[in-house]
Amino acid sequence: MTVVTRFPPSPTGYLHIGSARTALFNWLYARHCGGKFLLRIEDTDRKRSTQEAVGAIIEGLKWLELGWDGEAVFQSRNAARHAAVAAALLAKGRAYRCYCTPEELTEMREQARREGKPTLYDGRWRDRDPSEAPAGVAPVVRIKMPRDGKTTIADLVQGEVTVGNEQLDDFILLRADGTPTYMLSVVVDDHDMGVTHIIRGDDHLNNAFRQYYLFAAMDWPIPAFGHIPLIHGADGQKLSKRHGALGVEAYRDMGYLPEAMRNYLLRLGWSHGDAEIVSTQQAIEWFDVAAIGRSPARFDLAKLESVNAHYMQASANARLVELVLPFIEKRQGEPVGSDGRARLLAGMDGLKPRAKSLAELAGNALFYVSRPQHPLTNAKAAAMLADDAPQRLSEAAGALAAADWKAASLENAVRAYAEAHGVGLGKVAQPLRAALTGSNASPGIFEVMEVLGKAETIARIQAVPGVTAHA
RNA sequence: GUCCCCUUCGUCUAGUGGCCUAGGACGCUGGCCUCUCACGCCGGAAACAGGGGUUCGAGUCCCCUAGGGGACGCCA
Numbered sequence: 414m415t416v417v418t419r420f421p422p423s424p425t426g427y428l429h430i431g432s433a434r435t436a437l438f439n440w441l442y443a444r445h446c447g448g449k450f451l452l453r454i455e456d457t458d459r460k461r462s463t464q465e466a467v468g469a470i471i472e473g474l475k476w477l478e479l480g481w482d483g484e485a486v487f488q489s490r491n492a493a494r495h496a497a498v499a500a501a502l503l504a505k506g507r508a509y510r511c512y513c514t515p516e517e518l519t520e521m522r523e524q525a526r527r528e529g530k531p532t533l534y535d536g537r538w539r540d541r542d543p544s545e546a547p548a549g550v551a552p553v554v555r556i557k558m559p560r561d562g563k564t565t566i567a568d569l570v571q572g573e574v575t576v577g578n579e580q581l582d583d584f585i586l587l588r589a590d591g592t593p594t595y596m597l598s599v600v601v602d603d604h605d606m607g608v609t610h611i612i613r614g615d616d617h618l619n620n621a622f623r624q625y626y627l628f629a630a631m632d633w634p635i636p637a638f639g640h641i642p643l644i645h646g647a648d649g650q651k652l653s654k655r656h657g658a659l660g661v662e663a664y665r666d667m668g669y670l671p672e673a674m675r676n677y678l679l680r681l682g683w684s685h686g687d688a689e690i691v692s693t694q695q696a697i698e699w700f701d702v703a704a705i706g707r708s709p710a711r712f713d714l715a716k717l718e719s720v721n722a723h724y725m726q727a728s729a730n731a732r733l734v735e736l737v738l739p740f741i742e743k744r745q746g747e748p749v750g751s752d753g754r755a756r757l758l759a760g761m762d763g764l765k766p767r768a769k770s771l772a773e774l775a776g777n778a779l780f781y782v783s784r785p786q787h788p789l790t791n792a793k794a795a796a797m798l799a800d801d802a803p804q805r806l807s808e809a810a811g812a813l814a815a816a817d818w819k820a821a822s823l824e825n826a827v828r829a830y831a832e833a834h835g836v837g838l839g840k841v842a843q844p845l846r847a848a849l850t851g852s853n854a855s856p857g858i859f860e861v862m863e864v865l866g867k868a869e870t871i872a873r874i875q876a877v878p879g880v881t882a883h884a
Numbered sequence: 885g886u887c888c889c890c891u892u893c894g895u896c897u898a899g900u901g902g903c904c905u906a907g908g909a910c911g912c913u914g915g916c917c918u919c920u921c922a923c924g925c926c927g928g929a930a931a932c933a934g935g936g937g938u939u940c941g942a943g944u945c946c947c948c949u950a951g952g953g954g955a956c957g958c959c960a
Contacts, residue, residue, distance in 0.1 A: 423960045458959060515958070522956090531886040532956055553958055571889065580887050580956085588958040595960045618888065619955045642890075642953080649952070677896095680909090684897055687908040706897080708890045709953060716896065716910045726923080766923040777921095797920095827919085842919030854921035 416448030424466035427660025428473030441700040452481035473661040495593035510552035511538040533582035554587035569639030615640035642709040668771030673721035718769040730761035740775035753782035763856025785851025793853040802844040803879030820859040
């Protein structure tokens with residue numbers, strides 16, 4: 414049997430982080446089994462679905478590099494088919510028309526709650542003769558669910574879950590206006606698309622029991638279910654926009670790499686022994702729904718950053734330059750020239766172990782594309798330029814001018830200068846750092862000089878107020 | 885209110901009755917390295933929610949309590 418999984422977002426917003434993980438798991442499982450991963454846009458709620466949301470979701474999946482097989486299915490286009498299935502169920506006697514008004518249903522629920530009973534539809538039209546139908550009320554179509562006994566689902570993640578059938582009411586298949594409900598649409602589409610494994614958030618666990626009987630009523634094979642726990646915010650509460658339930662594009666814009674995002678999301682709920690850094694290839698090989706944990710996980714930005722830092726260090730310098738460019742250009746408001754790009758590439762080895770995100774990398778790399786402006790805004794760096802620093806810089810510039818322009822020889826020159834004047838290396842290196850980078854923290858200063866080149870280095874030193882032209 | 889699910893360091897987790905004086909990772913922290921900041925390396929603090937069973941033996945199995953989450957729509 415070929416495994417077929419699907420990801421069915423409703424296009425009412427961006428692709429948020431929990432959905433992204435669900436998509437990842439479905440994608441991994443399909444790839445692991447050599448099966449298919451399908452995308453279905455559940456746009457049956459015409460009022461809330463938007464074209465922008467469809468675009469955002471597709472962009473999000475593409476960014477995460479979770480490719481789907483075949484064309485995306487738009488659920489709204491299958492409405493006629495869904496209605497036909499409801500009609501078939503009606504003809505088979507597995508469904509019936511219900512003439513209750515919304516007000517009547519509300520009253521029914523309120524009373525049930527008052528009496529401490531489950532707030533479910535009581536089946537009052539299940540066996541009533543259609544001739545009793547009130548005039549002027551358009552009926553809905555409801556499925557006939559079993560009235561007693563219990564139902565057990567062997568969930569791939571949760572294990573065996575049993576519920577009393579009295580908890581399952583005759584839910585609506587077709588609304589009064591003839592349009593299908595979610596419950597009908599998913600089942601019909603999952604069947605028609607040949608879905609074999611439904612892996613989704615455990616907020617759908619209850620729905621599985623209802624859908625189970627809908628498949629059964631049509632004599633369709635019942636797919637396997639795997640309900641994964643939801644992701645919570647750092648405070649343990651439901652993930653909301655305040656703490657992490659951002660669209661994946663927000664994480665992209667914060668400067669996280671897609672492979673880091675995948676690795677982080679993978680470890681949120683799934684594990685393989687002590688493995689932390691798991692390549693996508695390795696994940697496909699190892700992934701198993703049974704290894705997904707059953708308790709909800711909290712979203713932890715610090716860990717994401719750490720994983721991201723790992724993948725940044727593993728990235729090729731040229732790729733990092735391309736990825737960081739937009740961040741730098743956004744910060745300085747103008748394009749980076751070819752000199753700047755060349756410096757970024759040459760300096761990347763020193764830059765990348767110092768950043769956990771592309772945004773941070775951009776901030777640290779700014780000095781390579783534009784000169785520090787005096788007076789420096791960085792107070793600590795400004796302090797390094799005080800007192801006798803200008804004199805040291807003037808003299809050091811002289812020592813530098815004679816050196817071969819390589820980090821090692823530049824270092825030798827500065828060390829020799831410091832020794833000759835009886836000062837620590839830091840006394841010279843720190844003013845140089847402030848002069849060249851405008852900051853008190855940077856890659857190794859001799860590496861910086863090499864990358865900047867002789868002319869630029871000397872120019873930046875001479876730009877420091879109080880430094881006398883020497884070289 | 886009814887039903888379902890969950891509960892190991894702050895966080896993500898390993899653990900499937902003895903290998904656990906509970907392991908790893910992030911974070912925190914002490915140190916080393918050092919031109920700064922990182923990286924890296926070495927070390928530390930830090931958890932089986934509580935209570936009953938079952939068993940020679942329980943983090944691992946059962947029950948109860950507490951806490952957390954989810955679902956109860958003519959939304960998806």
